Amino acid sequence: MTFSSNDDGEDTVAERKTTKSLPYSVKIGTCTLKLDIPRIIGILNVTPDSFSGDGIAGDARTAIERGEMMFDSGADIVDIGGESTRPGAAPISEEEEIRRTIEVVEALARRHPGRISIDTHRPRVAESAIYAGATIINDVTGLRDGELRKVVADHGATAIIMHMKGAPRTMQTRPRYRDVVTEIKAFLNDRIEEAESDGIGSRNIMIDPGIGFGKTLDHNLQILSRLREFRSMGKPIVIGVSRKSFIGKITGLPPEQRLEGSIAAAVMAVRNGADIVRVHDVSETVRALKVAHAIIQAED
Numbered sequence: 001m002t003f004s005s006n007d008d009g010e011d012t013v014a015e016r017k018t019t020k021s022l023p024y025s026v027k028i029g030t031c032t033l034k035l036d037i038p039r040i041i042g043i044l045n046v047t048p049d050s051f052s053g054d055g056i057a058g059d060a061r062t063a064i065e066r067g068e069m070m071f072d073s074g075a076d077i078v079d080i081g082g083e084s085t086r087p088g089a090a091p092i093s094e095e096e097e098i099r100r101t102i103e104v105v106e107a108l109a110r111r112h113p114g115r116i117s118i119d120t121h122r123p124r125v126a127e128s129a130i131y132a133g134a135t136i137i138n139d140v141t142g143l144r145d146g147e148l149r150k151v152v153a154d155h156g157a158t159a160i161i162m163h164m165k166g167a168p169r170t171m172q173t174r175p176r177y178r179d180v181v182t183e184i185k186a187f188l189n190d191r192i193e194e195a196e197s198d199g200i201g202s203r204n205i206m207i208d209p210g211i212g213f214g215k216t217l218d219h220n221l222q223i224l225s226r227l228r229e230f231r232s233m234g235k236p237i238v239i240g241v242s243r244k245s246f247i248g249k250i251t252g253l254p255p256e257q258r259l260e261g262s263i264a265a266a267v268m269a270v271r272n273g274a275d276i277v278r279v280h281d282v283s284e285t286v287r288a289l290k291v292a293h294a295i296i297q298a299e300d
Contacts, residue, residue, distance in 0.1 A: 024036075026206055026236050028114055028135050029158070030114070033076065037289075038270045038274070038292075039276040040076050040282060041078070041117065042278075043079055043242065043278050044063060044080045046060075046080060047081065047082060060103040064104055068108070069282075070282045074286035075282045077115050078112070079118075080117065081138075083120070098125055098128050102129065105134050117135075117137070117160070118130075118138065119138045119140070123148045126151050130151070138159075138162070139160065140164050141164060142163055142164065143191050143195050149194065149195055149199075152200050153195075158204040158205070159200060160206045161195065161208065162209075162210045163208070163214075165214025175215055181223060184210070189233065206238050206276070207230065207235045211239060212246060217249050224241070227274060236275040237275050242258075242280045243258045248261075263281075263284060263288045267288055270289060270293065
């Protein structure tokens with residue numbers, strides 16, 4: 001069983017820094033997800049305009065079926081998003097985001113309690129999803145909104161704090177950094193401090209450096225090659241590389257043909273320190289990471 005209801009104690013930052021293979025965990029609702037092996041978040045886009053070409057708009061039944069397939073294929077968590085965050089995406093209303101997502105959240109949470117994430121930056125959407133059964137808030141804006149932090153804290157939810165430079169409509173307009181990893185770490189450290197000050201539990205926070213969100217190809221490659229530097233922050237590292245445009249720039253292939261590139265990037269991310277990967281193609285990634293993890297363990 002992936003999730004355990006017993007809390008087996010705090011894992012110290014010192015232990016995590018010194019032993020890359022040491023099992024540790026993150027709290028999700030009343031359960032504990034052990035991170036002794038690479039974990040998988042399945043991406044379920046309930047949108048008409050997903051960059052990856054897998055969006056489902058207005059068809060809750062199809063979305064629920066796809067979510068079930070992800071769990072059957074080995075996903076530990078399914079992350080449901082109702083608003084596209086692709087470069088250039090236009091925002092939608094709160095009401096529309098809730099309409100797209102809540103029925104799907106409720107159905108999947110009923111069958112897989114404690115294993116549903118909502119991909120949103122809006123407090124009302126987040127709270128509606130929590131009432132429907134979500135236990136994780138995945139915020140691409142990095143929990144900058146104080147009201148959203150309050151929702152997460154009040155409900156004892158878990159947060160994925162992601163780095164994004166700018167907003168979806170403008171984030172890919174000549175992004176610049178002096179040192180991309182150092183600047184992302186500084187941003188995430190500030191957001192973690194704010195989140196914990198507002199009552200979000202230390203063990204209820206994960207971090208995501210935000211591949212493709214206000215980064216060039218070179219920035220993305222630097223982040224992935226230097227991912228282990230984020231381990232010093234003492235939080236589980238989530239990485240989303242699946243079907244992203246940097247893979248297309250390397251391979252020259254459209255999103256629906258980026259499976260091999262996505263798996264290669266996921267394997268390298270885990271090799272370099274990622275704990276959890278967000279993916280569209282669950283079964284293929286699960287199989288690849290089983291082999292990669294066995295090899296990584298043999299190195300210890």
